[in-house]
Amino acid sequence: xxxxxxxxxxxxxxxxxxxxxxxxxxxxxxxxxxxxxxxxxxxxxxxxxxxxxxxxxxxxxxxxxxxxxxxxxxxxxxxxxxxxxxxxxxxxxxxxxxxxxxxxxxxxxxxxxxxxxxxxxxxxxxxxxxxxxxxxxxxxxxxxxxxxxxxxxxxxxxxxxxxxxxxxxxxxxxxxxxxxxxxxxxxxxxxxxxxxxxxxxxxxxxxxxxxxxxxxxxx
Numbered sequence: 001x002x003x004x005x006x007x008x009x010x011x012x013x014x015x016x017x018x019x020x021x022x023x024x025x026x027x028x029x030x031x032x033x034x035x036x037x038x039x040x041x042x043x044x045x046x047x048x049x050x051x052x053x054x055x056x057x058x059x060x061x062x063x064x065x066x067x068x069x070x071x072x073x074x075x076x077x078x079x080x081x082x083x084x085x086x087x088x089x090x091x092x093x094x095x096x097x098x099x100x101x102x103x104x105x106x107x108x109x110x111x112x113x114x115x116x117x118x119x120x121x122x123x124x125x126x127x128x129x130x131x132x133x134x135x136x137x138x139x140x141x142x143x144x145x146x147x148x149x150x151x152x153x154x155x156x157x158x159x160x161x162x163x164x165x166x167x168x169x170x171x172x173x174x175x176x177x178x179x180x181x182x183x184x185x186x187x188x189x190x191x192x193x194x195x196x197x198x199x200x201x202x203x204x205x206x207x208x209x210x211x212x213x214x215x216x217x218x219x
Contacts, residue, residue: 007216007218007219008054008218009053009054009096010027010050010052013198013217022185022188025211029052029096030099033075033076035097036100037072037075037076043102046067046068046070046103047100047101048101049066050065051086051098051099052095053094055092055093055094061089082098083095104211107204107205108170108204108205111126111127111139111200112124112182112200112203114144114185114197115196121143121144122143123141124186124189125140125141126151128158128160129201138158140153140158145190146182146183147183148179150182151182151183152175152179173206174206174210177205177206177208178210181210197216197218198215200212
């Protein structure tokens with residue numbers, strides 16, 4: 001018998017993760033332009049707008065993301081542009097609206113993910129994030145559950161580790177915060193066996209913390 005899958009939106013995914021203490025940048029759903037402007041004013045400018053649709057996987061490629069929106073006029077314009085671009089790229093997509101979230105400072109981009117292996121069950125992944133994960137495929141894997149020591153090994157195994165360790169005078173990212181995040185994700189998927197896949201990409205790693213900027217969960 002075939003399993004049916006449900007793809008959670010970014011807003012739904014982040015709500016689940018936040019309840020379990022996993023650090024995420026809060027994303028709130030706006031179903032129209034007026035709601036988007038009201039949420040942006042409440043959160044505080046600048047903000048990011050992203051398309052919310054279970055049918056749109058690559059949000060940036062379809063024109064479904066706008067960054068650094070500094071006022072209400074720009075938010076309203078961006079809302080219209082996003083819907084127009086996505087409808088052109090994905091004519092049949094079910095669009096729920098856009099997510100509005102705070103624009104956070106850039107950090108070192110990493111990915112933390114999980115997929116189910118038929119034989120081994122949940123397998124965790126760590127690597128450099130953003131588009132780099134697709135280009136470099138520089139990732140490490142461990143079978144869940146993982147300990148803090150396992151998480152530390154995952155982080156140090158990737159070829160791109162020097163980027164996290166303060167490459168060319170940059171401040172090093174907090175390995176401790178990343179270890180904690182990986183362990184929390186491991187515990188989260190153990191407690192929620194209905195999760196088939198999970199992607200936190202990108203996670204921004206800073207000298208003192210790590211926070212997921214985007215998230216996707218498949219049940």
